[in-house]
Amino acid sequence: MTQKIAFVASDAPTAQIARAALATRFGAVPEAQADVVVALGGDGFMLHTLHATQDLDVPVYGMNRGTVGFLMNEYSESDLLERLAAAEEEVLNPLVMRAECVNGETHRALAINEVSLLRAGPQAAQLKISVDGHLRLEELVCDGALLATPAGSTAYNYSAHGPILPIGSDVLALTAVAAFRPRRWRGALLPKSATVRFDTVDPGKRPVNAVADSLWVENVLWVEVASEPSIAHRILFDPGHGLEERLLREQFV
Template sequence: MKRGWRLVIGVSVLRAGEGVKRLCVAVKPGSAEALSVAKRIAEASTELGLTCVIDRESAGEVPGLTCLPLEESRADVLVSVGGDGTLIYTIHRARALKAPVLGVSVSESYGYLNEVEGGEVAEALAALAEGRFAVEEVSFVECYARGSRHLAVNEVMVVSEAPHRAVALEVRIEGEVVLRGKMDGVLVATALGSTAYSLSAGGPILHPEVDALVLTPICPVRQFARPLVVPSGHRVEVRVVGGRALVAGDSFEFGRLGVGESVLIHRSSERFALVRLRGEGYYSKLSRYLRLSEGGLPG
């Protein structure tokens, strides 16, 4: 594999990896299984001549291992052990380091976005040490709410502040009204996030090479309101026209809006990086995790 190549695929950029020397492992807090996998990663790293530190915030102090805050780890690659939530939180924390993240699943968590399973860490670390991997750079979705800028991996949502009451919203794309009425809320998802909340709300699944966002109404009063696939460069404005709304993304609250206030959402110029190792095709993985071939989603 040649060093330095970059392949642009829709909202993603794929580039070749280089041999890794230093890792930092973040785990799902409170998970004994995730911590056990992290210890195996540390042991395998030592055998390969790699330096491995454990993220103190997520794992606490682990006897016999070096524990540092992820942000101070100076790692070449961050390893997230847990489910999709752990991976997304690690991606947000990795912004300052600008290091790629390798997602490792554990059996107790849903990890569609992760690259390998817990039992595959030895092979994964060998590939990292030898530079046998690629790095996929993916765009965040960005929003501006009440003068503040926020980023999300999966989606930005504008939902009713009161869970028992609908909120009236007006949605404009490039200045044109596409949706207006009462609903539980609306979300704007990335291609990566199209298999998460948006899918549960009835939105389509986007291939990661599709340069688009998904606008998905959540329980609209008018049943003809349907999800809309939007070019990622277009700007989506969501304005509150009745009631109060909460703006959030990736489980982080961004702010609250009253009548007349709005949030502007679009693809960000800022990217995050994921380590890619598998030879498994996109559609095979999608079918395996979402059980499409079995006619339903996992329970």
């Protein structure tokens, strides 16, 4: 049976041109009527598409019309139907972030890659870190800290010298960004079931922003992060090029 395909694209001209060509060649339906969504762009647009389609229970197959394309497959127009039929599915559970700001506002957001806290002023952030209600780090003076999923462990986490996590592992990476004190703290590996809380110290003097993937929350007082197993993002990869293979390959380059 022929799959009903929805094509979505980033604003990049190459992505828009590809979307028009594919829709003309294979036909297109709205996302709500699709058996599969084909996303054209880079990794940022893939994250956007996964967030946008999370209530549809439809898999997303990405083709790279951006830069890095870690979450994307190679772009090819002619054999799309065959590739979709052979694609292998990975299921990703996002993180849920709850944050309270200094002004009393509260925010909730989901993150597929990571939740990060970043200093918002000239002075380093000062954070307290608790895990499952137990204070584990009394003082972390740093440019920031983040909690990453396995799928996001090769993104900001890796550039901050955090570990690459095997896909499917029930582990989260807690990583500091440019830690000043304690100087030798290398972060922590936590069970997927853990709830991590970051409390800011002296936010008036040392303001901190929180980011869930690309959603910003300014001047936070505290942030709690936990995995959200009730939400499952379905992402498709060409055989032999799934996330497990990509995560392994990243460690040998």
